[in-house]
Amino acid sequence: MIAQFEDVIIQTLCRLLIPFIQLFALYVIAHGHHSPGGGFQGGCILGASFILLCVAYDMEEAKRRMSEKLNVIFCCLGVIIFGGIGVVCLILGANYLDYGILHKLLPVNIPEARSLGILGIEIGVGFTVMAAMISIFLNLASSGEHEETLR
Amino acid sequence: MTSSPFPILIVIVPLISAFFIPIIGWWKRNLCYPLVILSLFFCTLFSILTLNAVIQNGTIHYYLGGWHPPWGIEYVVDHLNAFVLAIISFTSFFVAIYSKKSVEQELPDKIVFFYAVYLLLVTGLLGIIATGDMFNLYVFLEIASLAAYALIAIGEDGAPLASFRYVIMGTIGACFYLLGVGYLYIVTGSLNMADLSELLPKLYHSKVVLVAFTFFMVGIALKMALFPLHTWLLDAYTYAPSTVSALIAPTMTKVGAYVMIRVMFTVFKPDFSISLFPITSILGWLAVAAILFGSIMALAQSDLKRMLCFVIVAEIGYIAIGVGIANRMALIGAILHIVNDVFMMACLFLVVGAIVYKTGTRNIYQLRYLHRKLPLTMAIFVIGALSVVGIPPLCGFFSKWYLILGAFEAGKWVFVAVLLVSSLLNAILFFRVIENIYLEPREPSYAHDGGGPEAISIDEAPLSMLIPMFVIGAGIILLGVFSGKIIDVVIQHTIPPTI
Amino acid sequence: MEGVYSISPLLAMLASLIGAFLILFTGEKNRNLREFWTILASVITFSIICSMIPIILNGKIIEYTIVNICPGVYLQFRVDAFGMIFATLASGLWIAVSIYSIGYMRGLKEHAQTRYFFCFAIAIFGAVGAALSANLLTLYMFYEILTISTFPLVAHKESPDAIKAGRKYLAYLLTGAAFVLFSIGLTYYLTGSLDFVAGGFVEGHGSKNLLRLLFFTFMIGFGSKAAIMPIHEWLPSAMIAPSPVSALLHAVAVVKAGVFCCLRVIHYVFGPNVLSDLGVWLILAYFVSFTVIMANIIALTQDNLKRRLAFSTINNLSIIILGAALLSADAIKGSMIHIPFHGFMKITLFLCAGSIYVKTHKESISEMDGIGRQMPFTMGAFTIGALGLTGIPPVCGFISKWFLCLGAIEAKQIIFLCVFLISALLDAAYFFPIIYTAFFKKPVDINPHFDEAPILVVAPIVVTATFSIIFFIFPDAFLNFFKMATMATQNILGIG
């Protein structure tokens, strides 16, 4: 569906921009737990960087860098990180997602454990949102054929 | 504060397994099925343990992340929850066991994603039931619905369009629900059910609360397919893959009914929902329409699955009529019917799935001689059918019995008549099918040759399908025989004390 | 009255239920074993039930509670004298009919025999359960089991006619069941109880008009099974079924269960006091009197033997209900013993009809010229049964009719006395021509030599016919029907 033409300006600019976009996305994710931002927004930006890649080059290029399989694994991994942290809290004897208890595992005190726990969650959310963004885009852009390569 | 972790585990186990499945599926595809079975087995185990704990020690509260309500999300499991949780997880467990062969036949190249979405659907359903937070309920409602849209869409020819309609209707329903939540939030500033139920009585005369309540009822009625809002259900459930119908048909609408009871009698107190607002009588009459419409339209169908879809519309009417009558007996009947209906519908849809698996047809008139080919499956079908008709030792009778008693108590004779007429209509409905399956009309001259199509030999459905059907069929009988016990131990605690 | 807690009623039920499933699982492959299960189950059921008779005769009541159904209502068995009459009848005749069925089904090489024997066992399970039930809900449960399990039997032939008859059967009986359910619900709502009490328990609950409504919905409901006149149509149609099934329908289980339920309602739910107070007994009596006369007149016009017997059944059922509705001691006693006595006589007649069919494939009376010479045992038994139903002394039908007439006089209702007598006359008018045709007309075909049906078919007929005579001489022989009926009557009327 995407027109197959190449534009040097766009491609070069994108190549320059994408690393910075991704860096910014990581920053947003990493700062989510104590300032505006978070996994959600960061994940969106991260996803957008790949979408930009698709738009500027073509889908094959994007898929070469981020295969569908990897994408789905990221998607699942994010949720597993999220749920896993909750379950770890559960195993350590606190309530689900009660990160304070993580101080038993990590060499930090309770408030810092809470903070780190949320960071972990944000990372998980970031993964999933990014993967979902890319997956939705690829699906729509390929008018649904993308999923057929997944088997 | 830590308490029994079961309420959260019931939801979290299928959720995490759902996301493990794609990963494991790539490594070894055959592992998906055991993983689903394993996780749902634990889920069922936990929910039964929870039910046991609730029966012994009363309501369980679980605070997510240790945040106390009304700030944090709270999972509350009382008798009603625990019971419905156990039933839903039990059913989805057995439908999952059943799914193996059917999915391999109908969706050979989508097994991995099918199971992932299947578990998500179960997560959504269990989450709806377990949560004690209005907004969390919305989220789970949408998780379940989204999974359902996706699962329905992979069905046969008309499925995508049916699913699309379901998306539109379901989203409107969910949005109405969300609007209701919003209205309640602006007047009370709380989203916690228990908290709301304490804050609301002072505001019962506020118009905002009234509007919120109306939005809730419309939204939930859409989700549970109450009569005029049932149109999405028919196509969607008919065209879905067999396993999917077998899971969604019994559970989704019943969970909707559960939400309705929860909102009407926990969030709002009975004195609001019954006396301040004529919602119960509206519900009652809509239910009457649903029962008659569903039963009569079902008569006109030649597709077995579509016929069952109309039966669901009628069965939802039963639950709504119980809520509409809103006295103790009728509510017992309604809650009992939620459970019974899960079993009956699961049984019937599983059987239909087995028929489709073995013969590839669902047309009632092409089922002839099937009792020779699938004797056990057909026997189970008869059990399910008789239960829907309301033949006593089977569970369908008992909920009807309580509903009738409730209608008598309320002096609503029309409802009694409708309940009785509908059981007659159901009898016509199912005996038409049974007759087509079991009787082998032949020319009178052949009546005594002792023959018949002997060529048709037993060719039963595979064991992985038979066992779940058998368990559910046995469940129908046991639920019926022990309904008094169930009511004593569980259901009578679920009725609000002011009724 | 003293209650005894005993597991026997449950055992009796389980015997027939387990028997049914053994039959099902044995299947067509091993026919002898399957039929062994049938006989075994029937004998065990019967002996367990008989073992309870002495306890009942001691004036005690056997109780067994299984599980609580809803507040105040249990899934419960309570065996009293009246229930015992029906239970012994149903299980006792089951033995006869099973033996006969084996001969009949094998003789005709019928199809789907496993289904047949399975449904038969389930039907008996339902009938015995109905007899032993302690309350209306338990009764309703077994009543429905009986209804459903009889459907495949009625439609057994699977010809278009048979299927139509099956549909008609279901339509009438399930509609009736809906009325029953309505009535049971209303009873529970009015009284909060469903337990049978000799002499009734609705007294003092609800307004008079409501109770009248309740009584009539009950009668419509159970009456559909007892084939009271406007709702009798399914019964003649159901004659399309095999003869043992007709015997089951008419003599043993189905219609008798309907009558049994009617009597339960009349005497154990409402009770004589309430009924005479409400005045409904008279309406019911007129209604069933009409049925008595009409059924007999219609029977006169039937040429198909089984249809004629069917109308005779309708007539007799209404006689039983009429007796019960007269509310006098002798009439009640008469109606109660008419249940087993009519059972024995009618089963004889139906089995005879079946026997003729097995041997000659004849169903119309006009074809039966001189058949008595070919099948003397069968037609001899037929004569005994016919005489009994007419009420002629050496057969037990006389006793019950005698008490019914006494009861009508006791109730000072000469009209109903006339009804009994006219019906007896009409009975004679349509039975005797058959006997005449069978024995005295010249056979059309030229083989009047002795050529009986198989031994398994004839033996039960002879046995039931013999019993019909024994019960005349000793009404209390073996099973103590008469004593039990007397006891039940005394309990209902509160005497002794």
Add this chain to the structure above:
Amino acid sequence: MEFIVCKYNYWIYIVLMMIGFYAIIGKKNLVKKLVGMNIFQTALILYFVSTAAKKGATIPIVSHGHGATEHAIHAAQYVNPLPHVLMLTAIVVMVSTFGVALALIIMIYRRYKTLEEDEILKATK
């Protein structure tokens, strides 16, 4: 008049919602229906967010570390974050609904080569 003007946010959301509702019911094209559905949902978001709006209030974040000078501590000083949070979740839900619906539309298009509902119905008959 005051009733309308002072609560203009509610009126806007109602108008938007009805536009969406109209599109869902009235339009035959499936994509237009979907757009209507989205307008419907967006109206809802607007409603929620507008209930939380507060004139002159700031974000509910306690800045720390980097030399912050001002904290919004009292409830009057910051906007209620909860509706925003809820809407964040709701947006995710809605986006997923939208995604699923679009995927369905693609499936439908592939099967029937059209997205007009009446033509599809004609094709299935």
